[in-house]
Amino acid sequence: MDTYANLAALVLAGLVGLAFVFALYGAVKLLAPSRPYALKNATYECGHDPLGEAWVPYRLQYYAFAIIFLIFDIETAFFYPIVLVWRQIGTLALVETLIFVAVLLVGLLYAWKRGVLKWD
Amino acid sequence: MGLIENAERPNFILTTIDTLLRWGRSHSLWWCNAGSACCSLEFAAMGGARYDMDRIGSGLVRASPRQSDVLLIPGPITKKMAPIFVRVYNQMPDPKWVIAMGSCAISGGAFRESYSMTRGADTVLPVDVYVPGCPVRPEALFYGLLKLRARVRGTSNIGLAHREPIYVPPDLPPEWEAEVREFLGEHEAC
Amino acid sequence: MNARIFLTQLLGALGLIVILGFNVIIMDWWERKLVGHIHRRPGPMHTGWHGILQPFADMLKMLSKEDIVPDRADRLFFWLGPAVAVVPAFMALAVLPLAPGFALADIGNGLFFVFAMQTIMPFGYTLIGWSGHNKWSLVGALRSAAQLISYEIPMLIVALGILLAAGSARLTDIVNAQSTVWYAVKQPIGLLIFFITAVAEMNRSPFDMPEAESELVAGIHTEYAGMKFGLVMMAEYTAMLVGSWMIVLLFLGGWHLWPLPPSPVWLVLKLYLVQSGIIWLRGTYLRLRVDTMMEMSWKYLIPASLANLMLVGVLATTFKGF
Structure with missing residues (x-):
């Protein structure tokens, strides 16, 4: 019951937040002048005519970073249960975690050596 | 929708809201610095310790015209730059104001007789406050800003949409037009 | 669920709105005031007593400013973007306790x-950034994504060290574990890394x-006018509140100020001290270059945070009282 009440509270907080944002949008609709025309709604590009598309393909390096991020993020998820019961397990937890971290660090060093982490 | 601007006639609620809004707007005039010449440095001095325009709430110089209220023209406008100024002005959200800073922005100043200069900012933009000087001292610009605040504070916005048409920039003379096309053309190449 | 709990929760959620609004108002004023004094100028002075009404003036101005939606923008996401930035920060406020167990939802996995x-x-x-269909804002959005994911990893790993020491993920338990000695004393490296990454997470x-501003006109919100820009600012200030709240809860002992009795007053005091420190950083340091920033996370902070976790692990295994 308590869990459900907490869950309901969180959902409620999200809904109230959304309502708050849209209430502000409503107030803007009410108070702000609105006189759109083509020149005003054109993309701002420092006063020039916008050249070409803005939604263009971007660098592959972002993808490499996203992959490494995923690996490390999942790793933290694996750490999470071990860390919570660390005191009950004792030395065994330390040894296991050390092995795990060592494997991860080898991976990070490999990426580093391959120049994935170099942003240029 | 624009409750205030589109109202046909004032009533108690509208005037109260309008007074509040005018107070808010006049205490929070954010700049868009067009930075066309050396008066811009005097403007920068106005943000510093001695003059401190932030004390009246105008301390934010937004880089994007979308978030600013006052377009500052701190210098002469060349004929090539004129369409760009017009575009930046038009891309600012309503309500918006323009300050012409220095003799070049007022009348062309020292460059009045030049073949490549406009004769003042008001040939292309609706200027609200003219601040004379060459260059303008920060005190003078501060005085101009206070005048603009008084104007923002004192002008009712009720029914503004019926009174004030959308500002249409004057057509560029044909001899500039060719230059502008040429200018934009060489930028499209790169 | 019965109506009484629902009403209490609804009131609590509205209370969170009050906290959010109060924080945005105070921080908007305090930031301009503090940065002003760092530059040896007074900051807002003429809008109410020492400019205290300045945030209200800004708010009224933004509310009555035209709301431009560019023609080429993706309209749906242009409207939703600020909401997606504000609402999670707001929901995070719901689990952050102000006093022992006093949160909208004091969940076990807070x-x-x-x-x-x-x-x-x-x-x-x-x-x-993406929805504005503007080159500057797209670059800003990608940089933001890369920055936030890079700095999240060291932050999480450092937080694991805290979990290890406290043995619970409930924020109240973590704070109560620090009733005499703060984790700032026990894990100073962790505090340093957590502070850096928290500042990075707050943008x-x-x-x-x-x-x-010196590179990408106004970055992600180049096309955002009026109140939508105000909402982005609000998201930023709320993220700042959440981040500093986490620093206070995890490292600075929350409501504990040993040997004085625990009180929410200490928490609020520490909260605004940490936020003032972050503003001080803004008044003092220059912006990092994008490549230095990325390398700092991957090459220094992540190995350092893993080393910190191992150090904490060894200490916790060796000394039972750690």
Whole structure:
């Protein structure tokens, strides 16, 4: 019951937040002048005519970073249960975690050596 | 929708809201610095310790015209730059104001007789406050800003949409037009 | 669920709105005031007593400013972007306790809920930047995404060290474990890394890559006018509140100020001290370059945070009282 009440509270907080944002949008609709025309709604590009598309393909390096991020993020998820019961397990937890971290660090060093982490 | 601007006639609620809004707007005039010449440095001095325009709430110089209220023209406008100024002005959200800073922005100043200069900012933009000087001292610009605040504070916005048409920039003379096309053309190449 | 709980929760959620609004108002004023005094100028002075009404003037101005939606923008996401940035920060506030157990939802997994909400914020920033159909804002959005995911890893790993020491993910338990000695004393490296990454997660200077005014006109919100820009600012200030709240809860002992009796007053005091420190950083440091910033996370902070975790692990295994 308590869990459900907490869950309901969180959902409620999200809904109230959304309502708050849209209430502000409503107030803007009410108070702000609105006189759109083509020149005003054109993309701002420092006063020039916008050249070409803005939604263009971007660098592959972002993808490499996203992959490494995923690996490390999942790793933290694996750490999470071990860390919570660390005191009950004792030395065994330390040894296991050390092995795990060592494997991860080898991976990070490999990426580093391959120049994935170099942003240029 | 624009409750205030589109109202046909004032009533108690509208005037109260309008007074509040005018107070808010006049205490929070954010700049868009067009930075066309050396008066811009005097403007920068106005943000510093001695003059401190932030004390009246105008301390934010937004880089994007979308978030600013006052377009500052701190210098002469060349004929090539004129369409760009017009575009930046038009891309600012309503309500918006323009300050012409220095003799070049007022009348062309020292460059009045030049073949490549406009004769003042008001040939292309609706200027609200003219601040004379060459260059303008920060005190003078501060005085101009206070005048603009008084104007923002004192002008009712009720029914503004019926009174004030959308500002249409004057057509560029044909001899500039060719230059502008040429200018934009060489930028499209790169 | 009965109506009484529902009403209490609804009131609590509205109370969170009050906290959010109060924080935005205070911080907007305090930031301008503090940065002003760092520059040896008074900051806002003429709008009410020492400019205290300045945030209200800004708010009224933004509310009555025209709301431009560019023709080429993706209209749906242009409207949703600020909401996606504000709402998770707001939801994170719901689990942050002000006093023992006094939160809207004092859930057992509070720490990770806050991190989950902080992970959604980059989505908001990316949507804000992408939907404007502007080159500057797209670059800002990508930088923001790269920055936020890079700095999240050391932050999470350092938080694991805290979990290890406290043995619970409930924020109240973590704070109560620090009733005499703060984790700032036990894990100083952790505090340093957590502070740096928290500042980066808030997009504050010196890590304000997404909104690099000297490089990308106004960064992710180049196309945002009026109240939508105000909402982005609000998201930023709320993220700052959540981040500093986490620093206070995890490292600075929350409501404990040994040997004085615990009180929410200490928590609020510490909260605003930490936020003032972050503003001080803005008044002092220059913006990092984007490549230095990325390398700092991957090459220094992640190995350092793993070393910190191992150090804490060894200490916790060796000394029972750690």
